[in-house]
Amino acid sequence: MFSKDIQTQVDKLLSRYPISQNALIPILLLAQKENEGWLNEECMQHVADICEVPLTHVEGVEMFYTMFCLKHPGKYHLQVCTCVLGCLAGGTELLQHTEKILDIDAGPTTEYGVFSH
Secondary structure, three states: OOOHHHHHHHHHHHHHOOOHHHHHHHHHHHHHHHOOOOOOHHHHHHHHHHHOOOHHHHHHHHHHOOOOOOOOOOOEEOOOOOOHHHHHOOHHHHHHHHHHHHOOOOOOOOOOOOEEO
């Protein structure tokens, strides 16, 4: 499933974690990198097998963290923090300005695959 280089990195990570489940997030990041910036069910199942956890656990982690994508990202992936601290620092205004200037909506990848959020 993984290229030789990525598998070497996975093996190195697993050697650092006595409990394979604890390597889940870094391995998911490697899987996403390997799969052109997104995770499909096959990738998540492979990571679940490696980390010895159910697929539902991997899906829960994927849903919680915003750095994981379930769809192929655009050429340019934009992220603007709109959590409480981000909003206090102007995140909402920055997001609105970005949407207006680029003529896009936050969320899905744009029609021609240029931007994703």
